Every structure is written in C-alpha cells, then in structure tokens.
Amino acid sequence: MNAHRHEAEGNGAVVTPRLLGPAEIRDLAQLLDVTPTKKLGQNFVHDANTVRRIVQTAGVERGETVLEIGPGLGSLTLGLLEAGASVIAVEIDRRLAEQLPHTVRIMQPGTELHVVHDDALRVTELPGEPVRLVANLPYNVSVPVLLHLLVHFPSLRSGIVMVQAEVGHRLAAEPGSKIYGAPSVKAAWYGRWRIAGQVSRMVFWPVPNVDSVLVGFERADVPGTEAERIATFAIIDAAFQQRRKMLRQALSGVLGGSSAAATSVLARAGIAPESRGEQLTMDDFLRIARAAR
Ligand code: SAM
Secondary structure, eight states: OOOOOEEOTTTOOEEOOSSOOHHHHHHHHHHHTOOOOTTTTOOEEOOHHHHHHHHHHHTOOTTOEEEEEOOTTSHHHHHHHHTTOEEEEEESOHHHHHHHHHHHHHHSTTOOEEEEESOTTTOOOOSSOOSEEEEEOOGGGHHHHHHHHHHHOTTOOEEEEEEEHHHHHHHTOOTTSTTOOHHHHHHHHHEEEEEEEEEOGGGEESOOSSOEEEEEEEEOOOSSOHHHHHHHHHHHHHHHHTTTSOHHHHTTTTTTSSHHHHHHHHHHHTOOTTOOGGGOOHHHHHHHHHHTO
C-alpha cells in the first residue's frame, strides 16, 4: 500500500497515519481493485473521529482480546489496535482478509492481529477467547451474526456494534412498543441492550441509504438451558410470525396443534391466551416453553 504520509506539525518530519482516512481508503480500494458490494454490506468508514468514538464507547481496555466481524479495509481494526487491544478479525472477502495484515504492519507495526477468513455465520472456532465484540456489521446479516456469536462464544461479555438504525432500535426495544419483535426478545435472552449513539451516513464510502446506530450489550447469565432456549426461540418465532393474532391462535401450531391446547399451556404459564407476542417479556416466553414440556 502507498500509505499516505503526512507532514508532522512544524518540524517537517513525515509520519504514517495510524488510522484510515478518505485518501487511504481510496488507495486500498484501488490497490485491491475492490468495488464495494451491497451483497456483503460493504460500506467502509473513512473517518478517524468516528472510529475513535466507537472504540471509546466500547470501553476497550489495553491488553484485552476483541472480536471484530467484517474488518473490511481495516478502519475499525486499526482503532482497536491503537487502543492496545489484541484483535481477532473475521472477514468473508478473501481480498480484504489477505490485505489486512499488510495494512496493519505498515500503519501500526508491533500490534497483535489474527485474521480469520471465514463467514461469521459459520465460524465456531477462533484463535483466542475474545471478551468483547466491536464491529461495524454487514447490515443484511447483522441479527443472525449477533445471535450466532452469542451462542458459540460465551467468552464475549459485552460489545458495541454498528447496525442499521431500524435494526438497532429493534434490538433494544422493550415489550409493548411497535418495533418490539423476535430479535428484541431473542437478544434479551443473552443480556441487556441499549442504543449507544448515532452515526452519520456521511462517514461511509459508499454512502449508504440508511442511517446507522451503535448498539451496546452487556451479557447476563442465560436464564435457561440450551434445550429451553431452542424451545423458547421456536415459540418466539411463531408468536411474531402472526403478531396481530392472539397467542392462543398464533401459537396453536407449536403448542399442541389446536387453539384449545395452546390455551391450556398458556394458562399453565400464567399468560392470558388473548394477549399478543408484543406484550410479552423474554421471561414470559420461557415460562410458556417450560409449561409446554
Ligand atoms: N469494519 C469495516 C469498516 O468499518 O469500515 C467494514 C464494515 S462493512 C459494513 C462490513 C464488512 O463485513 C465488509 O468488509 C464485508 O466484506 C464483511 N462481511 C460481510 N458478510 C460477512 C460475513 N458473513 N462474515 C464475515 N464478514 C462479512
């Protein structure tokens, strides 16, 4: 890479920047002949202030292992390394995965990076035990990627992810709100979620046609066994597939095959059969799964 060199203030010395700006993003994309694809959600951040804000919001600590999904050209990776983290980065695009160690060697030599060239939806082993997830997620798969990582990597205790605003608000939604849905309840299985900031679409190349937010999570102890989670998630899916219907109808397929059978399971769980999925907490859904056993 032809890393852009900037003249340091006053003394005429040249320094290689530690983070990627518009010039470096343009150079790297040219070098790799990368045309960002929508299919892989490739929108690259070219603003160092945004990167530093994400790293700071995530509370990254020196020496800890951070998992990044979709490092792309390395914008956020370099921010995490600058903060002293050891980074494991999972990238599906081979050209980007191969280039990243070179970029890091030039811009931040001596830092610790492991690149895994794989699909984040399939990865089940990592070269280390990350405690924190920090990522600008590919938007079309952000929820399935998050749920996959939370199932397979219990070492992840907290995280900050950048996602499409609508998805972020859904993840952090409380029961009773219009946007509360299956992702909100499933996410709540793993801990507490919050909106941690807005991100302007102007910091990306190419500029996306949606707004973005930062979503934070803190993991809590899971409330049930893995078998209970699977049963609970199936009930959540059924409840929100027909979210306007009363639960005794929406859940008839998964609770005994009839509305009468569903009513009796719901009664055992202490849930009104006339209620709707959007009113229930994750604990309510778990109680239904347990009553159905
Ligand atoms: N982190 C970079 C940044 O902030 O500039 C790039 C973020 S871009 C929104 C998403 C990245 O995820 C792209 O590099 C894309 O190639 C990668 N990606 C898309 N689908 C993926 C998947 N299933 N597994 C791993 N990486 C994926």
